[in-house]
Amino acid sequence: MLVEELTCITLLLFLYHNGAEANKKAMACEGESVRLKCDLGFIKIIKANYGRTDRKTCASGKPAKRVSDKKCSTSASLSIMSARCDGRKICTVPAENSVFTDPCPGTSKYLDISYDCIPAKRRIICENSESVIKCGKGVIQIHHANYGRRCLVPCPRKLTTRCDCYSPQTSSLRSRCDGKKSCQLSASNSVFADPCMKVSKYLEVTYSCKN
Template structure:
């Protein structure tokens, strides 16, 4: 017997001040190049498409394919147009076009970007977007896009045919031209304003903007923390919790506790922003027959750097000078259908119960170093679900190393 819904949900809402620049590297091939911000929106700084480092993405490649004589293309405008102002942006190398100077050379895409604090607004087609600032402040638009990039946004009661095209993107300057410098602004999300980018698809307008004083004031940016499980109980510690409608004999044993529950929760949840797990995974034994049980978890939100890297891309971990990496958690697999999903077949995304802890592997490679690069995929990580397109989710902190007394 137990008292709990089928899913345990832990979510972290801690804030970490002072955003740092992010770097994403994706090797050549039909791979997803994914930029994302936990808080705020993307602002692309630099983009490199080509080969500037022969050691990057060179595993198993013949020498002639990794020559550093390839002059990389810096196609920052392409990615700025597609990604600035979004929380998540997924593209493939096709958006960069062909690099004739690098013909026959194995290439990669590397993007440096920051996460800017912003107001993020999504407005469904045929509705009106309202941009509003406080008295004395004015609007500054970071980016706007009219189209569709997933099958869930603005999908209520819509037939599949209207939401299946997720490769419908139309970055636009219309919003910034209309609203920049204004205290408030109204824009209708419609084809008559933005044009018809994909016939038959229900679209939405995605806008990111900030409110600033005419003499802009500096603002700090924030990031989300991650889960750190402190204690977990599966059993019963009192006769009040989850007691409604239960006979007294099912509540009287208050010394009931399953061994190892905390370890299960820590293994599956530490280092994540959100953790959902099936109770069947927690209930490994019967600690007390004829007692109505419950699961109780105490956890904190630990300030940390949280990154997600798509399969066949490179995860970059780095700290300020004098600091070293300490990995809190790492998981390889898939737990939702939207992350790293750009231009992927549905059968590569449907298994969302595919996740394996890789903390020890990542920690062994990165802990104690100032910077570290991990290539996501085999042979480093075993495949937890063949045929599923996976990603690496990890969190870490930067700390000063302990000094050994002389």
């Protein structure tokens, strides 16, 4: 089993460093949804903008005044997309003002994304549980962590089925775990505070073992 896991990780690393599944692009016009997918590895958002930076994209049938602004951007686009999609294999996000706010009223906008598929392991720890992430070879490198609920796993749903509880913990876990051979984690409100009351949460971590 260990040999099979190491072989799979080695293959992912080979494909990633040789450009396979890397530098993917995705785009959705305002009112549509963008769909990101990684057949191998996990999503890592590189660039994101909800707005408009040219006059051609999503311009069909639009009045000239609605596509004339080429300096329309949402500064929080990257953090919003990262919170929703990093560490997932498939992610769908609506290109709507309700998600990103409206950076330029009256302008027809679109969501423009660049992302990679990174080789990594994923650990899910249900609320009020503990687990250990470790590396047989190398040391831990955290890629993404979220304490909340993005509806990826069948952790108990005793409270609600809400799927938009985002509380990124990447920086916190990097300072706690990066460079170590093993790291014990606890998924609880006492550690991360409660990002969404009355929601059954879990700690979701994607990481790799760095030489």
